[in-house]
Amino acid sequence: MPSHLHQRVLITAAASGIGLVMADAYRAAGAKVYICDRDAAALNAALASRPALAGQVCDVSDEAQVAALFAAATAHLQGLDILVSNAGIAGPTANLEDISLADWRNCLAVNLDSAFLCARAAAPLLRAQGSGSIILMSSTAGLFGFPRRSPYASAKWAIRGLTRTLAQELGPAGVRVNCICPGSVSGERIDRVITAEAQKTGRSEDAVRAEMTQISSLKSFISPQDIASMALFITSSAGARISGQDLTVDGHTETL
Numbered sequence: 001m002p003s004h005l006h007q008r009v010l011i012t013a014a015a016s017g018i019g020l021v022m023a024d025a026y027r028a029a030g031a032k033v034y035i036c037d038r039d040a041a042a043l044n045a046a047l048a049s050r051p052a053l054a055g056q057v058c059d060v061s062d063e064a065q066v067a068a069l070f071a072a073a074t075a076h077l078q079g080l081d082i083l084v085s086n087a088g089i090a091g092p093t094a095n096l097e098d099i100s101l102a103d104w105r106n107c108l109a110v111n112l113d114s115a116f117l118c119a120r121a122a123a124p125l126l127r128a129q130g131s132g133s134i135i136l137m138s139s140t141a142g143l144f145g146f147p148r149r150s151p152y153a154s155a156k157w158a159i160r161g162l163t164r165t166l167a168q169e170l171g172p173a174g175v176r177v178n179c180i181c182p183g184s185v186s187g188e189r190i191d192r193v194i195t196a197e198a199q200k201t202g203r204s205e206d207a208v209r210a211e212m213t214q215i216s217s218l219k220s221f222i223s224p225q226d227i228a229s230m231a232l233f234i235t236s237s238a239g240a241r242i243s244g245q246d247l248t249v250d251g252h253t254e255t256l
Helices: 017-028 040-049 063-077 101-129 150-173 188-201 205-214 224-234
Strands: 008-011 032-037 054-057 082-085 132-137 175-182 246-249
Touching (some): 032 040, 032 063, 040 054, 054 063, 063 101, 101 132, 101 150, 101 175, 132 150, 132 224, 175 224, 224 246
Parallel strands (some): 008 082, 032 054, 132 175
């Protein structure tokens, strides 16, 4: 495991799932970690079971709440070395003509606005110290078109553009920016996606799950730990020359 001794890490949407696994992985590697989540109950449970972890409730699609988050996190951590912008929602499962503007905007707010707001808050801190890393979370949906998931796919494509642009802006200051593109990650979130797709298409959940498994070359879902391992690698000294990249962890998705 790459060493992250004394590094200061902020991870959003980390009360459960991929975010919490990443928080545990960074802590195990020696980092000091601060998390947030908009689910107060889940956050309190995570903090209660992990005394070394600190965090607060935050909706990272809200500008004022993000400002408060960074003020509290940097005070607790005494600075910042790594931002992992992990927040995201699946959004509606429907053909484009059946998606409301409100649902479209909500999906983009959580998936894209949150990345913009958090990266905007982190950039001057990392630029000033001349080092650090930002990880934004895209998806294999940001590499392919994704029928019945247009807001989600659009947001995840945009994350890739934001990543490359921010890498160019911050690179001269010694700050690296990358995005991770997970495939189908085992857990409650993909279970909800499978249920929604089955209901929309009239197929069984088993059929949808089998199809999602078959579209990758390795014919399997990935684990949250797979994502955490990539995050640790690219923010360690071993990944010191990796920036502006879309790093896909998906067993090689062949098509959506």
